[in-house]
Amino acid sequence: MPNDLTKQLIFMQKDINTEGKILQAARKIFLQKGMTGARMQEIANEAGINKALLHYYFRSKDKLFGAIFEDIFTQFFKNASGDLLADISIEEKISLLVDSYIKVISENPYVPLFILNEINRDHTILKNIILKSGLNSQLLENIFSELKKNLGVDPKQLLVSMLGMCVFPYAARPLLQSVLFDDDRKTFDQFLSERKDFIKSMLIKFLTK
Amino acid sequence: MPNDLTKQLIFMQKDINTEGKILQAARKIFLQKGMTGARMQEIANEAGINKALLHYYFRSKDKLFGAIFEDIFTQFFKNASGDLLADISIEEKISLLVDSYIKVISENPYVPLFILNEINRDHTILKNIILKSGLNSQLLENIFSELKKNLGVDPKQLLVSMLGMCVFPYAARPLLQSVLFDDDRKTFDQFLSERKDFIKSMLIKFLTK
DNA sequence: TATTGATTTAACCATTTGGTCAAATCAAAA
DNA sequence: TTTTGATTTGACCAAATGGTTAAATCAATA
Numbered sequence: 001m002p003n004d005l006t007k008q009l010i011f012m013q014k015d016i017n018t019e020g021k022i023l024q025a026a027r028k029i030f031l032q033k034g035m036t037g038a039r040m041q042e043i044a045n046e047a048g049i050n051k052a053l054l055h056y057y058f059r060s061k062d063k064l065f066g067a068i069f070e071d072i073f074t075q076f077f078k079n080a081s082g083d084l085l086a087d088i089s090i091e092e093k094i095s096l097l098v099d100s101y102i103k104v105i106s107e108n109p110y111v112p113l114f115i116l117n118e119i120n121r122d123h124t125i126l127k128n129i130i131l132k133s134g135l136n137s138q139l140l141e142n143i144f145s146e147l148k149k150n151l152g153v154d155p156k157q158l159l160v161s162m163l164g165m166c167v168f169p170y171a172a173r174p175l176l177q178s179v180l181f182d183d184d185r186k187t188f189d190q191f192l193s194e195r196k197d198f199i200k201s202m203l204i205k206f207l208t209k
Numbered sequence: 210m211p212n213d214l215t216k217q218l219i220f221m222q223k224d225i226n227t228e229g230k231i232l233q234a235a236r237k238i239f240l241q242k243g244m245t246g247a248r249m250q251e252i253a254n255e256a257g258i259n260k261a262l263l264h265y266y267f268r269s270k271d272k273l274f275g276a277i278f279e280d281i282f283t284q285f286f287k288n289a290s291g292d293l294l295a296d297i298s299i300e301e302k303i304s305l306l307v308d309s310y311i312k313v314i315s316e317n318p319y320v321p322l323f324i325l326n327e328i329n330r331d332h333t334i335l336k337n338i339i340l341k342s343g344l345n346s347q348l349l350e351n352i353f354s355e356l357k358k359n360l361g362v363d364p365k366q367l368l369v370s371m372l373g374m375c376v377f378p379y380a381a382r383p384l385l386q387s388v389l390f391d392d393d394r395k396t397f398d399q400f401l402s403e404r405k406d407f408i409k410s411m412l413i414k415f416l417t418k
Numbered sequence: 419t420a421t422t423g424a425t426t427t428a429a430c431c432a433t434t435t436g437g438t439c440a441a442a443t444c445a446a447a448a
Numbered sequence: 449t450t451t452t453g454a455t456t457t458g459a460c461c462a463a464a465t466g467g468t469t470a471a472a473t474c475a476a477t478a
Contacts, residue, residue, distance in 0.1 A: 018455080036246050040436060050457055055437060113329060116322055116380050123383040130388065137391045156389055156400065157407045164377030165370045171325050171380075172372070174332040179339065180365055182346045191365065198366045202415050227425080249466060259427055264467060419478100426473070434465075443456070448449100 019057055021047040026068050031110040034117050035065050069118060070129055076104060076111055081135065084143060090151065094162070094203050101166050102196045112167040151207060158203065165199045228266055230256040235277050240319040243326050244274050278327060279338055285313060285320055290344065293352060299360065303371070303412050310375050311405045321376045360416060367412065374408045 016024070025046035029038045040061055044051040058064035083096045105112060119126055147155035169176060169192060177188045225233070234255035238247045249270055253260040267273035292305045314321060328335055356364035378385060378401060386397045 039434085041434090051436090052438080052458080053456060056455075059437095061436065113325055115384070117326065119381070119384045120322060123387065126384065126387055135388070140389070141391075154403070154407070157404065159389075160378050160385065160404075161374045161408070161411065163381070164373035164375075166373075168373030168376060169369050172328070175324070175328045175335065176369065178332065178335055179344070180349070180368075182350075194363070195366065195369075198363070199370070202370065202411070206411050206414055248464085250464090260466090261428085261468080262426060265425075268467095270466065421478075422476090424473105424475085427471085429469090429471100431468075432466095435463085436461105437463105438461075439459090441457085441459100443454105445454085446452090448451075 018047075018049065018053065021049065022054060022057055022064075023068070023071075026064055027072070030065060030068050031072070031108075031114050034114060035061075035069075035121065038065075066125065069125060070132075072108075072111060073115060073129055074133065076108070076115065079104075090147070090207065091204050095200055098162065098166065098196060098200050098203070101163075102199075105166060105170050106192065109170045109173070113171045116171070153207070158206075162199065162203060165195075165202075169195060227256075227258065227262065230258065231263060231266055231273075232277070232280075235273055236281070239274060239277050240281070240317075240323050243323060244270075244278075244330065247274075275334070278334060279341075281317075281320060282324060282338055283342065285317070285324065288313075299356070299416065300413050303416075304409055307371060307375065307405060307409050307412070310372075311408075314375060314379050315401065318379045318382070322380045325380070362416070367415075371408065371412060374404075374411070378404060 022043070026038075026043050029043045029046055033039075033042075038061075040054055041051050043064075044054050047054075054064070058067065079100050080097065083093060083100065086093065086096070088096070144155050151158070173188070177183060177185065181188045181191065231252070235247075235252050238252045238255055242248075242251075247270075249263055250260050252273075253263050256263075263273070267276065288309050289306065292302060292309065295302065295305070297305070353364050360367070382397070386392060386394065390397045390400065
């Protein structure tokens with residue numbers, strides 16, 4: 001029976017257990033290629049294992065994808081409802097949301113387009129995740145109607161605008177970088193780094209009478 | 210030898226020539242499934258023809274896709290540069306751009322996500338189209354630097370914001386409709402119809418000192 | 419009517435892909 | 449050392465897919 005030290009050594013040798021390696025590899029490949037574009041063989045290669053082993057751990061491509069998608073999706077929106085409910089001014093809420101949202105997107109630039117695609121391909125996945133998350137549609141409706149009274153504008157329009165402005169430059173990066181920035185990566189990165197403050201000021205100015 | 214009348218009858222019978230039927234079918238399928246997701250057999254079925262006939266008219270899937278993509282892409286952006294150059298106030302430009310953009314998107318709601326995907330999958334296609342369109346990067350740069358002087362804000366940030374706000378609700382429709390509108394199509398359509406004016410007022414208010 | 423060139427089809431082909439299975443390997447317990 | 453149960457592998461399979469080809473059909477012309 002191995003003691004803690006040998007366990008640790010084994011752990012270091014393998015670096016990470018097989019399931020972890022699969023999850024990590026699958027995440028990378030699925031993010032780049034999407035559900036239908038990803039190949040089980042490619043994921044197996046990335047994980048440094050046999051393709052049959054993939055099916056040993058996750059019986060099917062659908063199952064594997066389901067696990068990955070839920071993980072990515074929840075990670076991407078876990079902070080949002082908290083920020084929305086926090087007891088702070090609307091300006092602070094906007095600032096908080098934009099900051100955290102831009103941060104998570106810039107760290108995972110493939111995620112937005114990935115989510116948009118998979119949601120369009122099969123929107124039943126979404127239902128289950130929302131159910132699990134305990135996100136109540138009645139609760140949401142209360143938040144929004146409350147906000148509307150205080151703001152005088154439709155908070156849903158505001159939220160969608162915020163999301164669109166944050167997401168779009170990352171999802172459309174190859175297009176924008178080519179057309180607007182003559183394919184210069186540096187200038188585009190500069191553009192992105194200035195974007196956070198631009199979005200904030202735009203949203204906040206819109207709310208000031 | 211058929212006279213004009215019989216020609217016309219034949220034309221009505223076939224409704225549209227084979228190449229046209231293929232183009233029409235390919236456009237529909239490619240828009241829904243993307244280049245890699247679309248199946249040649251599916252396109253053939255949609256066009257009511259044999260799969261081999263597809264390869265008779267367009268030698269390969271790549272060639273067929275190329276034709277469709279260029280068509281969709283140029284149709285989608287053909288008005289933009291004209292509006293941008295027109296000799297009108299910036300407010301009117303914004304109004305014009307948002308109107309025409311929202312119009313073309315709502316008539317082709319699959320297009321935005323389709324373009325985003327294909328651009329990310331293979332951004333070399335873009336280069337050729339831009340070359341053909343005669344869109345000069347120097348010219349663009351002149352327009353933007355001129356605008357910047359007059360506006361005091363970065364017109365590229367403004368343009369990207371506009372595009373993002375217009376595109377996002379259509380690309381993310383299944384997500385938003387489910388989470389924000391409790392899967393009610395009617396309410397979401399209402400939301401969309403109000404969106405045009407919201408975007409305009411937001412952009413214009415941002416520019417007023 | 420016979421010929422010719424374009425159009426259309428059915429039958430194939432090679433490759434890719436998700437998935438299966440029996441056998442081999444390995445680690446821990448008896 | 450033997451046994452046992454989990455893990456891993458190579459070989460294989462059936463279906464799907466992009467593409468090819470030879471033959472059939474059709475419309476116009478000589």
